[in-house]
Amino acid sequence: MGNTAGYSAGGSQLDLPFDILARSTEWMEPWVVLTKRIICREVCHMVKSRYLGDLHHLDFTDQRFLAPAVTGAFLRNCKNLKSLCLYDNVYLDDRCWKNTVEFRGPLQRLDIGGCLSLTDSSVMTLADHCPELVALSLDWCDNITHKAIAKVVEGCPNLQELSLKCCWKLDAQAITAVANHCPELTKLDVSMCRALTAECLTEVARKCPKLLYIDVSQVPKADDNFLKALGATCADLETLIVSKCNEVTSDGVTAAGEGCLRLRQLNLDGCGRVTEGTLQQVCQRCVLLDKLSLNDLNVSTSILASVCQGMVHLSLVRNPALTVEAIGRIAANCIGLERFDISGCGGVTDDALAEIAKYCNGLKFLGLASCGGITDDGLVKLLQQCTQIDDLTVESNAQLTDAAFRSIPGLTCLTNLNASQVTELTDKGMQEFARVPTLTKLNVSNCNKISDDGVIEIARNCTQIKELNVSECKLLTDKSMNEIVNHSERLQHLNIYRCSKLTVGPLNKLKKRPHRVYVAGIATLAFFLDGNPCTIL
Secondary structure (H helix, E strand, O other): OOOOOOOOOOOOEEEOOHHHHHHOOOOOHHHHHHHHOOOOOOHHHHOHHHHHHHHEEEEEEOOOOOOOHHHHHHHHHOOOOOEEEOEEEEOOOHHHHHHHHHHOOOOOOEEOOOOOOHHHHHHHHHHHHHOOOEEEEEEOOOOOHHHHHHHHHHHOOOOOOOEEEOOOOOHHHHHHHHHHOOOOEEEEOOOOOOOOOOOHHHHHHOOOOOOOOOOOOOOOOHHHHHHHHHHHHOOOOOOEEEEOOOOOOOHHHHHHHHHHOOOOEEEOOOOOOOOOOHHHHHHHHOOOOEEOOOOOOOOOOOHHHOOOOOOOEEEOOOOOOOHHHHHHHHHHHHHOOEEEOOOOOOOOEEHHHHHHHHHHHOOOOEEOOOOOEEHHHHHHHHHHHOOOOOOOEOOOOOOEEEEEEEEOHOOOOEEEOOOOOOOOOOOOHHHHHOOOOOOOOOEEOOOOOOHHHHHHHHHHHHOOEEEEEEOOOOOOOOOHHHHHHOOOOOEEEEOOOOOOOOOOOOOHHHHHHHOOOOOOOOOOHHHHOOOOOEEEO
């Protein structure tokens, strides 16, 4: 096999067989490969030639502080790149984009959402350099105007998926351009684009008959005419999200339900002008419907039991009519339920949790935030039955204590736990959390009885942790931060807001990490920002 552990003549680089390195890099994140190129001659060669040349997909979602030089090095060498995600990249601005977009690869899918510094000039280049685009996400790019959108849709005739969530400056001209140039469009997200008109949305519905997914959440002027156009034209529509659209009434939802019989997901959060009878009719007609969100709606017990039958995803947040009886009937009718959010429902008690545990032991997500009627025993018994949960929210339940989490270690798939504002939580409860090695996200903010000992248990045992929120845990000191720095190697986000006893000392060690760590919470440490892998805001 040759020399697999020796050093080169210069003594600074390893000499390893190319085929072994090639196999090894298949298991590495791209940014890791790039950082390793400086210590290994063959990896350096591979980065410059074969490795990047053969790369088809790049995802830098978790690398929001990726340096422009690294981004540019990849893109200039990725000649066959088809999919690229640079979501929430802090440093991606017009100048950086100008230096990287010249790669001219056969790019088909691009996500540059959350890159807040990008303007029209950057987005317009896509029309010339990426004509084969079929999917584009510009979420939260609030400097983008209708001019950029018009240019892109004209230059990318094959565009099928477009996400423009929270692009505040977009107006009717942008969406009209989409309607006129994207007849193959299957997915459109314009949620929170508040300047859009009912007319431009109706135009999209009429001219894009292949739509499968549309989200117009919090677009104030989305109305019944838009929904009627969807029902008349988009027979294959599968996902309809009209959350908090106050102009939507029963007439529009009825028309959509009659024409879009393949509907699988319906979100009517806060649409108070939709009647219970309409809900019942739509759910009866759309037999494939298995994802339903009715947050902030006062739907009666009898109707809930009827419309929720067979659901896989169900959200009934802040429903004042939700009772133990209703939850029992829903659970009995939804034995395949995977995601269930009943946060803020005052009628949720231990008896309700028992009904959920009895019928829905395949749950993967359960939302129980602000459910003041549940107790420690109720939660323990539920978690003993629903062992497949991977995402649990018990936020703002001040009545729960450490005893509520005795069954947590039995959740072998648990990755996300939100126990924020469970004010009776102490280090004993944190010890139970530490027995879940699969945890990647933990929120224990505003739990003032947690001390260094509890956080140290998490740091030493939850080695997969990526996001940790201990804001307003005022007993914490540098002792626990030292343990986090030394043991939590995968850490990407740390929130220490109002942890007044902490200093910058331990966090300086984060500079040595090969990736950047986002640390939020101590404004006085803002000087730590410039040029360092660790960013404190």
